[in-house]
Amino acid sequence: MSVATILSKPPTEDKRWKIIETTMRRNDFQPDALIESLHSVQQTFGFLDLPSMRWVAGALKVPLSKVYGVATFYHFFTLKPQGKHVCVVCMGTACYIKGGRQLLDEVQHHYGIAEGQTTKDGELSLLVARCIGACGLAPTAVVDGKVLGKRSATELLAAVDDTLGRKA
Amino acid sequence: MKPEELMTMMDKARADTFAHELRVCTESGCMSLQSDVLQKALSDEVKRRGMSDQVCGKGVGCMGRGCNGPLVKADKAMYQFVKPEHAPAIVEALATQPVKELLCDTQQPFFTRQKLVVRENFGIVDPESLIDCIAHGAYQALLKTVTTMTPQQVIEEISNSGLRGRGGAGFPTGLKWATVSKAGGSTKYVICNGDEGDPGAFMDRSVMEGDPHRVLEGMAIAAYAVGAENGVIYVRAEYPLAVKRLTKAINLARRHELIGHNIFGTKFSFNVELRLGAGAFVCGEETALIASVEGKRGVPRPRPPYPANYGLFGYPTLINNVETYANVAPIINKGAAWFAQIGTEKSKGTKIFALTGKIKNTGLIEVPMGIPLRDIIYDIAGGLPDGKAFKAVQTGGPSGGCIPAELLDITVDYESLAKAGSIMGSGGMIVMDETSNMADVARFFMEFCMTESCGKCIPCRVGTYEMHLLLDRICEKRATPEDLQLLKDLCDMVKQTSLCGLGQSAPNPVLSTLRYFEQEYHTLIAEAQAAREKATHAATSEHIELEVLP
Numbered sequence: 001m002s003v004a005t006i007l008s009k010p011p012t013e014d015k016r017w018k019i020i021e022t023t024m025r026r027n028d029f030q031p032d033a034l035i036e037s038l039h040s041v042q043q044t045f046g047f048l049d050l051p052s053m054r055w056v057a058g059a060l061k062v063p064l065s066k067v068y069g070v071a072t073f074y075h076f077f078t079l080k081p082q083g084k085h086v087c088v089v090c091m092g093t094a095c096y097i098k099g100g101r102q103l104l105d106e107v108q109h110h111y112g113i114a115e116g117q118t119t120k121d122g123e124l125s126l127l128v129a130r131c132i133g134a135c136g137l138a139p140t141a142v143v144d145g146k147v148l149g150k151r152s153a154t155e156l157l158a159a160v161d162d163t164l165g166r167k168a
Numbered sequence: 169m170k171p172e173e174l175m176t177m178m179d180k181a182r183a184d185t186f187a188h189e190l191r192v193c194t195e196s197g198c199m200s201l202q203s204d205v206l207q208k209a210l211s212d213e214v215k216r217r218g219m220s221d222q223v224c225g226k227g228v229g230c231m232g233r234g235c236n237g238p239l240v241k242a243d244k245a246m247y248q249f250v251k252p253e254h255a256p257a258i259v260e261a262l263a264t265q266p267v268k269e270l271l272c273d274t275q276q277p278f279f280t281r282q283k284l285v286v287r288e289n290f291g292i293v294d295p296e297s298l299i300d301c302i303a304h305g306a307y308q309a310l311l312k313t314v315t316t317m318t319p320q321q322v323i324e325e326i327s328n329s330g331l332r333g334r335g336g337a338g339f340p341t342g343l344k345w346a347t348v349s350k351a352g353g354s355t356k357y358v359i360c361n362g363d364e365g366d367p368g369a370f371m372d373r374s375v376m377e378g379d380p381h382r383v384l385e386g387m388a389i390a391a392y393a394v395g396a397e398n399g400v401i402y403v404r405a406e407y408p409l410a411v412k413r414l415t416k417a418i419n420l421a422r423r424h425e426l427i428g429h430n431i432f433g434t435k436f437s438f439n440v441e442l443r444l445g446a447g448a449f450v451c452g453e454e455t456a457l458i459a460s461v462e463g464k465r466g467v468p469r470p471r472p473p474y475p476a477n478y479g480l481f482g483y484p485t486l487i488n489n490v491e492t493y494a495n496v497a498p499i500i501n502k503g504a505a506w507f508a509q510i511g512t513e514k515s516k517g518t519k520i521f522a523l524t525g526k527i528k529n530t531g532l533i534e535v536p537m538g539i540p541l542r543d544i545i546y547d548i549a550g551g552l553p554d555g556k557a558f559k560a561v562q563t564g565g566p567s568g569g570c571i572p573a574e575l576l577d578i579t580v581d582y583e584s585l586a587k588a589g590s591i592m593g594s595g596g597m598i599v600m601d602e603t604s605n606m607a608d609v610a611r612f613f614m615e616f617c618m619t620e621s622c623g624k625c626i627p628c629r630v631g632t633y634e635m636h637l638l639l640d641r642i643c644e645k646r647a648t649p650e651d652l653q654l655l656k657d658l659c660d661m662v663k664q665t666s667l668c669g670l671g672q673s674a675p676n677p678v679l680s681t682l683r684y685f686e687q688e689y690h691t692l693i694a695e696a697q698a699a700r701e702k703a704t705h706a707a708t709s710e711h712i713e714l715e716v717l718p
Contacts, residue, residue, distance in 0.1 A: 032481075034463035039405060039444055066464070073465040073622075074446030076405050093368035093562065093598050094524035096612050130447070130616075131367035133407070134197050135524035136235040136531055147200030 011051035016044050020052075024059050031062045034070055038077060047078045075130075083118040083125035085163050088142040092131030095139040103139055104128065106153035107160065123164055169425040171311055171432050174302065181303035186224035188262045190214070191241040191291060194227030195377050196370075196409050202252075203227075203238035209252035210240070213259045223262065226300070229378020231291035232279070235530040236272060241291060248272035277547045278529050283510065283536045285518045286494045290378045295413050298420040301381045307426050309500035313389050314434045317500075322393040323349060326496065328504035330516035335361060335452070335489035336564065336593045337669075338515070338582040344486065347476040348394040351484035356396035358387055359480065359487045361457060362403040362410070365449035366565030367616065369596035371520040372490040374532055376403065376410035379494070380417035384440060386493030388427060389500060391438045394486050399440040400461055406447060414442055449566070449620035453668045454487045456622065467622045468668035489594065491520060511537035515581035519592065525562075525599035528553050535580070542576040545599060556601035560684070564593025566613045566620075567673035569680025570606065589680040591673070606685040607692055611639040613677035621670065628671030631662035635678065642689060645696040652689055656682070 010017035023040040027033030037060065041052045048071050057064040071077045089095075089104045104115065107126055111119055118125040134140050137149025141156050143163050148156060192198075192207040207227055214223045231239045236248035242258055245266035250258070254270060261267045284290070294300040301307075313322055327342025348356065360383060364372040376383060387399045401418075403411055418440050421427045429437045443461050450456045451466040458480050460466040479485025495517060499507045508516050515537040521544070524530045528550035535544065545551065545561060552558055560570040569590035571578070578584045582592050600609065618632040638655045641647040659675035659682075666672045682689065 030463075032461070032463035035446055035460065036444065036463075039446065062463075069465050070463070074448050076445075076447035091367070093565070093596065093612070094530075096367075097525050097598060097600060097604060097609075129406070130365070130449070131369070131406075133370040133373050134200050135368055135370060135522060136197055136233075136237070137200065138524060138530075149200065 009055075011055055017055075019044050020056070021059075024056070029060055031060050034060055034062055034067065035074070038067075038071060042077060047081050049079070080118070084123050085144050085160075086125045086127060086142075087144075087160050087163075088127045088129045088132070089115075090129045090132045090134070090138070090140045090142070092129070092133075092135060092138075094135035095131075098138040100139040102153050103141055103151070103156055106157060107141075110157055111160075124160070169432065171315060174307060174311055174426075174432075177299065178302050178305075178308075181299045187222040188219075188224070188243055189241070190223055190225040190258070190262070191228045192225070193229070193231050193237060193239045193291065195230035195374055196407070197230065198237040198239060199409065201238050206238050206240070206250055206252050206255070209255040210258065213255040217259060219259070219262075223259070226294040227296070228292060229287075229290040229295055230374045230532055232282075232533065233272065233529065233531045239272065239291075242266065246272045246274050276550075278531075278533070278550065281539075281543065281548050282534050283518050284534050285498050285507075285510070286375060286382075286491060286520060287378070287532070287534045288498070289382070290374070293379060295378055295380055296416055298381065298417070298424060298426075301379070305501070306381045306497075307385055309497035310385050310388050310392075310426070311432055313392055313500055314432050314436050319349060319393045319395060322389060322500070325504045326393070326499060329499045329507040330504075330511075330514075331492065331495055331499060331507065332515065332582065333489060334491035334495070334519065334594070336567065336591060338592060341488065341492055344476065344488070345390060345393050347474075348396075348484050348486040351477050353484060355398075355483045356391075356394060357480040357483055357485040358391045358394065358396045358399040359457065359461065359485055360387055360399070360401040360490060360493055361452065361454070361487055362401055362407075362414075362490045363445045363451045363457060364404060364407075364490075364594060365452050365620075366594055366596045368524055368598050369522045369565055369594050371522050371532060371595045373407050373410050375490050375494050375520070376407070377413050380410075380413045381421065382494050382497055383414075383490055384417055384421055384427065386496035387440065388431070388438050389496050390486060390488065390493065392436050394484075396484075396486065397437050397439065399438060400443050400480070401440060402443045402445060402451070402457055402461055404447070405444045411442065411444065418442060448622070449616070450622045450668070450670050453670060456668065457487065458485065465622070467624045468670075470667060491595075512579065512581045514583055519580070519595060521595045521597045523549050523597050523599070525597075526552055526556065526601040526604070527599040537581045538579045540577055540579055541571065544580065544597070545576065549599070552599065552601050556603065559600045559602050559604055560606065562590075562598040562600065562609065562677075563596065564591035564676070565596045566616045567591060567669065567676055568593045568596075569676050570600070570609065570684065571680075572684040575684075589683050590676070605643070606681040606688050607639065608643050610678045610681045611636065611643050614639050614674070617670065617674040621674075625665075625667040625671060627662045627665040628667065628674065631658055631666070631671070632674050634658055635662070635675070639678070642692050642696075645692055645699060647693050647696050649693055649697075652693060 020040045037056045053067045057067045115128045140149045211225045240247040240250045247270040331341040332338040448466045451460045453468045456466040456468040475485040520534045562570045614636045618636045621628045623629045663675045
């Protein structure tokens, strides 16, 4: 299958493709539903891979290059699978002023991963958020969807270790 | 829905009164402190005591004090730092005296100095209940507009009120509406810009989460005024709760025919769709936002043609910010004259600010325009913690600037802030104390602009990168005096030649810190110079030493 192949039906037998198809149908398979459709893919599968982009491209009649362009333009979309657990450190202005950088440095150092990376065992992904909007609780981090506010670096590492099932 | 039905619904909802009310903040900030668990604990406690017919429990929008959350309002008492285990005591206290140790003083300046227009129903209505919103007057302004006013009258009313765009630039709203109204063609769009990308700002989120029907109502009135039938709300995907509340509000309004075909039995029809952003700051720029709604990469294009003439899918489009739309209903209800008496001569009404940083009271505040900055910092926000000295306040996010202590007496309005080298922006206000290094702050914002630059025009794409490199050198004490000069030149070049607002305003944080805190840059450069001289000296002496060795 060449890169340019456009898929006319979902890439796999997975039933979850129906969810994405519903999103596209609700938008009449119009090209302007591209971002919505990619949101739907990411929400369902956690990331965007080439087969899924190919299928969306075919269904919405948008060139694959444009789909790829959109998928890589927006920070919200990720083309790599995430780790089992996710730690998001907020680097909004309020968090930065109150020491968000130290939190990030510590997590990077401790787990040996840079922002946007996942540990080799696929256990932990480290992400940076622009602002999670909990500025009153700065500095903040989100570990597996749970917002941790006003934490020191040590407290955050303990929380992440705890989530990973490791002893601090 | 017919006009009478709205009135009946309102009267019926108002007649349903309870002896007591328990309101829990369910805005994102408090939710992250598990206010949903708390809400459940309270309602369980009410049920356990068999008080369900006396106590009305509901989740409400932000009550302001995010740092003291979760907040609970029990009748007149406001409680802070509430935990689920406090539920029995709180329910018990409904009939007697409030629980003293949880009380939050609502007579402190943080609350009394505020003036609520947009947020008047925050903490009062349940944003997920249409009936509750209607009981508190939602959609009355829309009813008044479509049944008693002509589109021309609506535009006049908004123009007379002096309302200006709350997204940052402060363009007169009435003028914008008039331009779209004059544009030809039968298809027009109304867009609500809810892509609040400024780090450190969350006013629009709180409005969408706390009173989504007010935003919808404002959009419908705008659509009626400019002759549009379609509306799009563009929200950041990073705001899942706002997305959920807006979706629910749209569905409820549609089901009760408050939006849709022939609203209130008139000829006016209006449909709204929700579109999600995907994390691109540049999409706050109107032409980039339009591209994003069309499903493309959010890249701005040169203006003119302005969206008012050539916008979404090529049709005339009105774009306003969330807070701007939220101001519309009160203006229609209470009149332009009422609105115009709040604020200063050129900046009318109120503005919501997200107060954060090194300050005692963080949270959301809504203040009349023209309030002195000092009053916000020292009176409302209670000054700085730990006895630290105030250094600067940053307004306007990455497009704004820092205002130093000596300018604390300026008033907060579009003109004064611009004169001080900053902007009103969407309303982020971040306070810094003496420990903050201003060159580092400038580097932080430049890094933001560099990553968020869409890459279309070269001044912004390369300019922000180069400026970030220079700021990095300065902060890491590696810079030379020439670097500073180059930085200044680049600021000027990027400001003058970038295509859109992002690039044009990207140098602002650098320019404003240079304007008031240039000494800090010089200190860092002098330290770099000294380190270099020391290194050269060490190298020379080492060299000599090597020579004398046999």
